Amino acid sequence: MQQPLAYRMRPTKIEEVVGQQDLVGPGKIINRMVQAKMLSSMILYGPPGTGKTSIASAIAGSTKYAFRVLNAATDTKKDLQIVAEEAKMSGTVVLLLDEIHRLDKTKQDFLLPLLEKGTIILIGATTENPYININPAIRSRTQIFEVHPLSGSDIKAAVKRALADDKRGLGAYPVDLKADAMDFLATATNGDLRSALNGLELAVKSTPKNADGKIEVTLPVIEECLQRKSLSADKDGDAHYDVISAFQKSIRGSDADAALHYASRIIESGDLVSLIRRLLVIAYEDVGLANPAACERTVMAVNAAKQLGLPEGRIPLANAIIELCLSPKSNSAMTAIDAALSDVKAGNYGDIPQYLKDAHYKGASKLGHGVDYQYPHDFKNDWVKQQYLPDKIKNVQYYHPKDNGKIETALKEQYLRLRHSAGH
Known part of the structure; x- marks a missing residue:
């Protein structure tokens, strides 16, 4: 039985990895490890289909090391022992251990000394946050990289690439992939390359040739093979982004009915990931300090939707959408951080005041670090007049509070009171 297209198209060298260029691009950390053949064990975490296995396969291919794949949940200690024996006999083995967050203590204890010696280069793959779900003993012996x-x-x-490759891909098929079908394939899979390639292969192999001898892969064919519907009936390649944009702007404009309409189009397409990601952005970008509690409830609604999936997930999301629409709005936090970032990027900052610098190590006081720092909790109301910004920008103001809602109005009063007390 032939392996799926996504499996066949896995990269055999680091240059073939799609995406994750912040890790595998020229001059980046994993690329440097490969070029120097100085590999260290690592954990790759991120959503399914984003390239964790591909990166591991490419590392092994580029370094010519043996490559083995095991699953921490289903494979046994004996399977690990077989890999360890192979490493002892033939040299270093790159082991991709999927679902590493489910590694039990017995298997972990067996692996630890092998990682210490470098006999096995472990590449753990997980969709879970490793800082929460992976044992500290494993974490301390690995580098952790997030994939997006x-x-x-x-x-x-x-x-x-898959359509052009006549050995591993679909190059032997006379495929005519329509532009709108390509656009939908690229957006509807939410960054999951595995789903995109396997949906494409099903479309190609299940579509008969037309009168011109071509396999015409249209938008309806891709929709059927992915089991997702396009967001727009006009078949516009930008439709995905247009609906997402209209959704955010409707909430920003406080139109609950319009927001629910656009949310429904996204839900009907099956794109829960894009909907919840955008909803979180909206909460903190457009509502923000005007109603922090609504932001918290949005996070709760998103977590509930993730647990429930569709169709039930629509219910907590509808609660959040309506509340965000009808809430007071403020983008003051976003504009404040953007203003601060603009200064930093432009190099518009000075030296940190000496008394604010780290003073926990021996000899710091000789450098003047931490000297004359005033500890606010030693003073009345836990506050003391003290300069925190560098001299060069000591009077800068990034945050410009608004009066949109009781919370930010109260924050504004406190902010202005503190600035006045500090002499600004």
Whole structure:
């Protein structure tokens, strides 16, 4: 039985990895490890289909080390022992251990000394946060890298490569992939390349040739093979982003009915990931300090929707959407951090005051670090007049509070009172 397209198209060298260029691109950390053949064990965490296995496969291919794949949940200690014996006999083995967050203590205790010696280069893969779900003993012996959903352009590049490859891919098939079908394939899979490639293969192999001898892969064909519907009936390649944009702008404009309409189009497409990601952005970007409690409840609604999935997940999300629409709005926190970032990027900052510098190590006081620092909790109301910004920008104001809602009005009063007391 032939392996799925996503499996066949796994990269054999680091240069073939799609996306994650902050890790595998020229001059980046994993690329440097490969070039120097100085590999260290690592944990890759992120959503499914984002390239964790591909990175491990590419590392092994580029370094010519043996590559083995095990699952921490289903494979046994004996399976690990077989890999360890192979490593002793033939040299270093790169072991991809999927679902590493489910590694039990027996298997962990067996692996630890092998990681210490470098006999096995462990690449753990997980969709769970390793800082919460992976044992500290494993974490301390690995580097942790986060992988992100692939962009639409990443997906398109991988699809084009698969269509052109006549050995591992679909190059032997006379495929005519329509532009709107390609756009939908790139966006509807939410950065999951595995889903995109396997959906493409099903579409190609299940579609008969037309009168011109071509396998015409249209938008309806891709929709059927992915079991997702396009967000817009106009088949516009930008429809995905247009609906997401209209959704945010409707909430920002306090139109609950419009927001629910656009949310429904996203839900009907099956794109829960894009909906909840955008909803979180909206909560903190557009409502923010005007109603922090609504932001917290949005996070709770999103977590509930993740647990429930669709269709039930629509219910907590509807609660959050309506509340955000009808809530007072403020973007003051976003504009404040953007203003601060703009200064930093432009190099518009000075030296940290000496008394604010780290003073916990021996000899710090000789450098003047921490000297004359005033500890606010030693003073009345736990506050003392003291300069915190560098001299160069000591009077700068990034946060400009608004009066939109009781919470930010109260924060504004406190902020202005503190600035006045500090002499600004």
